[in-house]
Amino acid sequence: xxxxxxxxxxxxxxxxxxxxxxxxxxxxxxxxxxxxxxxxxxxxxxxxxxxxxxxxxxxxxxxxxxxxxxxxxxxxxxxxxxxxxxxxxxxxxxxxxxxxxxxxxxxxxxxxxxxxxxxxxxxxxxxxxxxxxxxxxxxxxxxxxxxxxxxxxxxxxxxx
Numbered sequence: 001x002x003x004x005x006x007x008x009x010x011x012x013x014x015x016x017x018x019x020x021x022x023x024x025x026x027x028x029x030x031x032x033x034x035x036x037x038x039x040x041x042x043x044x045x046x047x048x049x050x051x052x053x054x055x056x057x058x059x060x061x062x063x064x065x066x067x068x069x070x071x072x073x074x075x076x077x078x079x080x081x082x083x084x085x086x087x088x089x090x091x092x093x094x095x096x097x098x099x100x101x102x103x104x105x106x107x108x109x110x111x112x113x114x115x116x117x118x119x120x121x122x123x124x125x126x127x128x129x130x131x132x133x134x135x136x137x138x139x140x141x142x143x144x145x146x147x148x149x150x151x152x153x154x155x156x157x158x159x160x
Contacts, residue, residue, distance in 0.1 A: 054093030
């Protein structure tokens with residue numbers, strides 16, 4: 001079974017701007033992302049993005065916008081020869097009803113584990129909110145709570 005690193009998007013992969021990313025110019029990749037992922041890739045990890053994107057439910061942006069943003073990320077990582085297994089996102093928001101995919105629930109993590117036959121116990125979830133760590137724990141994945149917009153390379157020695 002493969003091991004994976006699950007990554008929250010806003011604040012980990014890209015800069016947390018304090019509000020929803022609603023335009024492409026607002027989507028800035030964390031400069032430490034690629035160096036961090038290259039080291040983790042060498043350690044045998046695969047990568048999955050897990051993100052709440054409630055701005056869809058709030059009509060701040062749509063799925064097509066997210067596809068463009070996510071394609072920008074995929075292209076950047078592909079250029080560095082770092083494949084993503086998948087990008088999972090929850091388009092719901094609690095102001096508009098309850099769902100079972102939104103973090104802190106673990107459905108997106110569980111889907112990835114099942115689909116890609118990942119070893120949950122050997123995997124990690126890096127997030128900048130307690131809901132990320134809670135979702136990880138519910139799925140049997142170890143979590144690391146990182147500060148938003150931090151240098152991810154500082155986490156390298158914490159992950160085995």
